[in-house]
Amino acid sequence: MHIYPFPPRLAQSPYLDALYAQLPVDVYVDRRSPRRSFWRMLLSRGQRLLHLHFFDAVVQHPNRIVCWMRSTGWVLLLMLVRFCGVRIVWTVHNLQPHECFHPDIATRTVGRVIRQCHALTVHHHCTKQRIQKEYHGVPSIHVIPHGHADAPFGPMPTRAAARASLGLDPDVPVFLYMGMIRRYKGLELLIEAMPLLPQTMLIIAGHPADKQYLSEIHQRTARRINISLHPRYMNDNEAACYLAACDAMILPYTQITTSGMLVAAMAAGIVCVVPNLPPLIEQVRDGENGFVYLHGNAPSLIAAMERVSATPRRDLIGHHARTSLAAHTWPHVAGLFHALFVTVLRERT
Template sequence: MSSIHALANSNSDALTRSAAPLHVFVWPIDPQNPYTVSLYAEMGRDVRVAEFSVLNLRHRHDIWHVHWPEALLNIRNPTLASAKLTAFLAMIDWVSLRGGKIVWTVHNLKAHDELHPRLEVMFYRRFIRRVDGVISLSETALKMALEKFGQLRILPTAIIRHGHYRNQYAQCPPDARSSLGIDSDTRVILFFGEIRGYKNVDVLVRAFRGVQNERAHLLIAGRPKHDALGAAIAKEGARDSRVRLELAYIDPALVGKYFGAADLVVLPYRHILNSGAALLALSFNRPVLVPDLGAMSELTVDFGDDWIRTFSGEIDAAKLESALEWAGRRRPLECPMPQEYLWETIRSQTLSFYRQVMSTR
C-alpha cells in the first residue's frame, strides 16, 4: 500500500481540498479477501491508501474507512475482546482529533457469533457516535441500520454495491467434475465458504438427506470455524453417500473448480444482511438459492429470477428439490453484471462519498 505523507495544515479552501488527494486509512485490508483488495487497488491519483497499522497512526489521515468492526466481537475471550474494542475506539478518537473523518461500510449489523451481547451493545453505542459517514451495500441494509442506530440518521449516507468477483479467481475448468470425482450426469448442489454456526450447514446436510433424486449430490467446501461444528457436519454427512465434504481451507486457485462442478449454489443461512458469497456464485455464472432475508430480495431485482431464487423459513428437502429443478432451466451462459456491481463504478462512488464526508463539519 502507498505510504502516507502529511497534508498541509490549512483546509479552509474547500475547492482546493476537493482537488487534493485524499489520504485514506483502511481497517482492515485482508489480502485473502478480494473485496477490500479490489476496492482499493486502482483508486488512482485521487487517493493515497494506507493499510491499518499502529505505526501508521503517526500520520494524519483524511478518512479512516472501517469495515467489519464487529469482527472484534468474535474474539472468544471476553476480557481480550473488551480490551481490543477499547483500543480500537481510542485509535478512532486519535484519528478524529487530528481532523480525520470516520466512514463505516455496514457489512453486518451484529457479530455473527453473538458471543458477548452486552459488550456488543456497549461497543456499538460508543462506535456509532464516532462515525461521520455511512456506506451501505444495499437499500435494505441502510434502512435496517438507520432503524437500529438512530444516530446515523443525521449523517451522510450512500448506497454502494458489493462488487463482483470476476477476474479474481481462475475460471471454471471444463474438467471440474471429473477432477473432483463427480459423475457428469450428477446434479450438484454446492455450499462454499467458511462454515460458521449461523450458516446452518448442518441443517442443509440434514435436509439434503431427504432429497429423493438419487443423482443429486451435495458438495460442502470450506473450513469450519470450530472443530465441534465440523464434527457435527461430518456426522450428518456420513449418513448419506451422496454428500461430499471438503471441510478444509480451499486454496483460491481451486475456487473455480468447485463452482464449475455446481448446478446450484445454496446459502442456507439463519440470518443474512448482505452476501459476498451470493456475488461469488453469480460471478461464476451459477444460480443461487438464498433465504428471503436482509437484502436478498434486492439481488433478485438486480439480477433477475433466472439467477436468484429465495426461500422462506428453514431449508428443507422440498425446497432443495424445487430449486434444483429451477436451476436446470435454460438461462444465458453468463450472468449479466449490472453497472453498479462493477468495481470502477464502486471506486468512483466511494471516492465521491469520501469527498462528501470531508466537506461536512
C-alpha cells in the first residue's frame, strides 16, 4: 500500500506527522514534494492512494479568472489521477477556504472534488450531514475524530511557575487565545469584550498569517492595558507555559470545520470557551468539559468568561475535557484510517 498525502507536509500543524507515524510499517507514505512523487504515483503499479488534506493554496487567487482556471485545472488533475487507477480519499479539514476570495467558485470546486473521491473523512457528524445536504454525487463519508497526543505540548509546568516565567500576577484571571492569527479566528469580538472585564488579563499568542490583519489587531489592542499581544510562533515549551498560566483558552471562531487547537488544549486539560458552532459543540458541553457562548455575541462571551472566573474547581472541568477525548489518541485514529484505506483499495472503481 502506497499513500501519497497532499500536501505532504504542514508547516504549522503536527497532524500529518502524528497520523502517518502511527500507520503500520508495511504502509509506505511518500511525503516527498508533489513534483517528485506525482509521476511515480501515476505510473507505478500496485495499491496507490492519494490522501487529500488541504488544496486551498492550489486553487485560491484574488483574480476571479485565475481562480477559476486553477480550480478547473485541479479538478482535471484529479480526474487524471483517478483514471490512472489511483484511489482518492479526502479528509475534509475545511469545507471551504477560511479567507475565501470567490465563494461561488470555491463551492463548485468542492462539489467537483467530492465527485472525484472514492471516500471522504470528516471529524464531526455535523460536517457529514452538511456535505450530504449541500452536495450531490457524494461518496461514502466516514467520521474519524481529530487525533491527539497524551501530552500535546510536552510536560506542563505548574501554574505558579508558568505565571512567574511570564511575569503575570498570580491572582489575576488570565484568558488566552493561542493559534494562528487570522481573520476567521474572531479576535475582534474577544478584544471588544475586554474593556468590560477590567480585572482580567487577555494574552493573544500566535503566528500572524496576514500582516495587514496583524496591523489591525495592533491598532485595536494598542490602548488596552489588559491585553498582551505576542505575535510569533510558539514552540511546544512556550505553548505549554502559556497554557499552564491561563485560567481558560478562548477560541472565538467566526466559522470553523474543525479545530486542532481545541483538541490539543482539551487533551492537555485546559478549560476552553467556544462559540456554539456545530463542530465545536460536538466536543464541548457547556459547564461540563468547557464553556459555550452564543456565536458572535459579545455579552454572551463576557458572561461565559465571568462564569469561568467564578468556577472554583476549574481543574475538574479540565479533567473532564481530557477524559472526553480519551479514545481519540493517534494510534486509534491511525487504525481507523488504515482500515478505511484497506477498504477503499479493495473496492472496484
